[in-house]
Amino acid sequence: MTRNPGDPNTEGNGIRRISRYPAGLASASFILLLAGVAIVGPVLYPGDPLAISEHTLLRPGGAYWLGTDDLGRDVLAELVYGVRVSLFVGFVAAFAATVAGTAVGAIAGYFGGWFDTVVMRIAEFFQVMPTFILAVVIVALAGPGLTRVIAVIALLSWPQTARVARGEVLRVSRLDFVDGARCLGIPEWRILFGEVLPNAIGPVIALGTLVVGYAILLEASLSFLGLSSPDTVSWGRLLSVGQRFLFSAWWLSAFPGLAIFLTVLAFNLLGDTLGEMLNPRRSGN
Amino acid sequence: MPDKRLILEVDGLHVTYASRGRTVHALQDASLFVAEGEVVGLAGESGSGKSTLARAVLGLLPQGITRIIDGRIVIAGDDVTHYSPRQWEGVRGNPVAIVFQDPLSFLNPVMRVGDQIGESVRRHDPAARTTARSMELLELVKLQPAVLRRYPHELSGGMRQRAMLAIALGCKPRLLIADEPTTALDATTQTEILALLRELRATLDMSLLVISHDLGLLRWNCDRVYVMYAGHTLEWGPTGDVLARSAHPYTRGLVDASRLRRLPDDHFATIGGDVPDLHERYRCCPFFSRCTQVMDVCRQQIPPARGNRDGHGARCWLLEDGRE
Numbered sequence: 001m002t003r004n005p006g007d008p009n010t011e012g013n014g015i016r017r018i019s020r021y022p023a024g025l026a027s028a029s030f031i032l033l034l035a036g037v038a039i040v041g042p043v044l045y046p047g048d049p050l051a052i053s054e055h056t057l058l059r060p061g062g063a064y065w066l067g068t069d070d071l072g073r074d075v076l077a078e079l080v081y082g083v084r085v086s087l088f089v090g091f092v093a094a095f096a097a098t099v100a101g102t103a104v105g106a107i108a109g110y111f112g113g114w115f116d117t118v119v120m121r122i123a124e125f126f127q128v129m130p131t132f133i134l135a136v137v138i139v140a141l142a143g144p145g146l147t148r149v150i151a152v153i154a155l156l157s158w159p160q161t162a163r164v165a166r167g168e169v170l171r172v173s174r175l176d177f178v179d180g181a182r183c184l185g186i187p188e189w190r191i192l193f194g195e196v197l198p199n200a201i202g203p204v205i206a207l208g209t210l211v212v213g214y215a216i217l218l219e220a221s222l223s224f225l226g227l228s229s230p231d232t233v234s235w236g237r238l239l240s241v242g243q244r245f246l247f248s249a250w251w252l253s254a255f256p257g258l259a260i261f262l263t264v265l266a267f268n269l270l271g272d273t274l275g276e277m278l279n280p281r282r283s284g285n
Numbered sequence: 286m287p288d289k290r291l292i293l294e295v296d297g298l299h300v301t302y303a304s305r306g307r308t309v310h311a312l313q314d315a316s317l318f319v320a321e322g323e324v325v326g327l328a329g330e331s332g333s334g335k336s337t338l339a340r341a342v343l344g345l346l347p348q349g350i351t352r353i354i355d356g357r358i359v360i361a362g363d364d365v366t367h368y369s370p371r372q373w374e375g376v377r378g379n380p381v382a383i384v385f386q387d388p389l390s391f392l393n394p395v396m397r398v399g400d401q402i403g404e405s406v407r408r409h410d411p412a413a414r415t416t417a418r419s420m421e422l423l424e425l426v427k428l429q430p431a432v433l434r435r436y437p438h439e440l441s442g443g444m445r446q447r448a449m450l451a452i453a454l455g456c457k458p459r460l461l462i463a464d465e466p467t468t469a470l471d472a473t474t475q476t477e478i479l480a481l482l483r484e485l486r487a488t489l490d491m492s493l494l495v496i497s498h499d500l501g502l503l504r505w506n507c508d509r510v511y512v513m514y515a516g517h518t519l520e521w522g523p524t525g526d527v528l529a530r531s532a533h534p535y536t537r538g539l540v541d542a543s544r545l546r547r548l549p550d551d552h553f554a555t556i557g558g559d560v561p562d563l564h565e566r567y568r569c570c571p572f573f574s575r576c577t578q579v580m581d582v583c584r585q586q587i588p589p590a591r592g593n594r595d596g597h598g599a600r601c602w603l604l605e606d607g608r609e
Binding site: 175176177179180181182183184185186187188194195198199 | 343345404405408409449452
């Protein structure tokens with residue numbers, strides 16, 4: 001790879017590079033904003049999301065910016081608390097899926113053999129299964145709960161990561177510098193994790209970002225179906241409550257829906273941008 | 286002849302690749318040795334099997350599609366011909382290290398040069414202080430200490446080749462193979478790298494096997510040379526003898542071509558005929574179809590190796606025993 005001046009893929013540091021992708025920059029800013037809300041939101045907007053009041057089904061505006069629900073709960077406070085749940089589920093599930101998928105896919109791609117065959121057949125099994133129905137069945141059987149939901153989402157997401165990681169490791173392990181490292185007598189395991197993986201991780205990270213969005217959506221969908229514990233304030237749960245008042249109190253479903261939509265969109269756009277920025281075929285390393 | 290200890294000995298090596306359902310006999314009858322402290326050249330055109338030989342000596346032949354049919358490789362007294370991948374890890378780097386033609390593709394693009402040197406130091410000299418030893422190696426190949434913090438793409442071609450050398454030397458090899466070490470470099474950088482190699486050979490106690498298609502390069506740097514053609518070592522001996530008094534018609538053609546000798550008709554000297562077909566194993570002299578002095582026997586039988594007391598020898602029916 002030579003440095004091409006002006007090429008957005010090789011010039012400048014991360015922030016300057018992402019600034020050449022407006023959609024990516026906007027998404028990253030929005031996600032940072034969400035993260036900020038998740039951390040300090042309840043301090044800035046100190047409403048109790050579970051507090052019931054006599055002000056039921058108030059329209060947006062006035063004391064309650066986004067209105068209240070049928071039990072008089074503050075929709076904005078609920079949304080602010082919901083950020084935590086969504087981001088927590090999204091990040092933890094995506095992290096688990098990425099770590100597991102990368103490890104499995106990298107080993108399968110690098111060493112091949114029976115491990116590769118077995119793992120890839122399992123991955124294909126998960127890919128042909130209708131994942132959402134599988135998730136519903138598992139959560140319905142195991143019972144609701146945040147950890148279970150996270151585990152199910154990770155279980156359903158790792159095969160995709162494994163396939164990408166495997167493909168990248170296959171590509172990188174054919175490059176000359178891997179032989180170069182071999183010529184130094186470095187053991188194969190160290191070559192895989194020390195030399196090959198750092199060169200293969202870009203597309204995996206990009207995919208990991210997409211998985212965050214997917215996980216948030218899946219969690220919201222499960223909550224919408226009532227497959228989450230009732231004491232957890234989650235956007236999907238707000239949506240399912242709001243659905244009953246769709247024609248009388250639109251704000252109950254519109255705002256959580258908008259929040260889910262924007263968040264998932266942001267993670268998808270960021271994932272696409274990262275995929276483009278980290279694409280080895282475009283940046284040439 | 287070998288009264289010194291041999292660091293490398295390759296004896297009648299025959300290696301095949303499976304390629305699109307056909308078998309390619311990349312090496313058919315390759316033999317060479319390198320004694321301790323010696324600088325040996327390996328010459329030949331593209332496809333002659335030079336690089337396959339280098340890879341074989343490091344156990345880097347592509348797995349699954351390559352087979353060693355015959356012959357053996359002995360490194361520092363150990364027969365490594367059929368080593369397992371695990372066993373090869375004990376050979377690579379020390380006693381045998383290699384620098385390649387294209388340093389950029391053989392350096393890890395996402396690791397700083399210093400980390401790559403440090404990796405080889407830690408692997409082969411765990412007692413050494415990595416940073417101090419890395420600095421020492423950089424000094425040896427005449428690079429600034431600042432290079433340690435650079436990535437490969439930030440270096441020039443010559444600097445990358447020096448960095449590769451530093452990494453290889455970090456293994457403290459007893460034999461360093463240089464596979465076309467200067468082919469990818471411009472002329473002035475070539476000279477610098479060659480001077481460096483010559484100097485290192487004097488400073489460090491190691492043998493050097495230089496692989497090149499450039500006879501001029503080998504002429505000034507090697508004690509002995511081997512000439513390869515179609516997977517065979519056709520001629521070998523002290524560099525001056527082989528190049529000045531070539532015994533094999535192929536070597537003579539190669540020398541003429543490399544001198545860019547102008548023929549009376551104002552063309553450059555070339556070797557006529559087609560490049561050899563490696564899909565078959567030769568049962569006769571591999572060069573017969575292009576040889577200007579071809580005889581009937583050349584088409585029928587493999588010429589035996591013949592040589593004189595100085596270790597200058599060739600496989601050619603034109604030679605008689607004891608004569609060049």
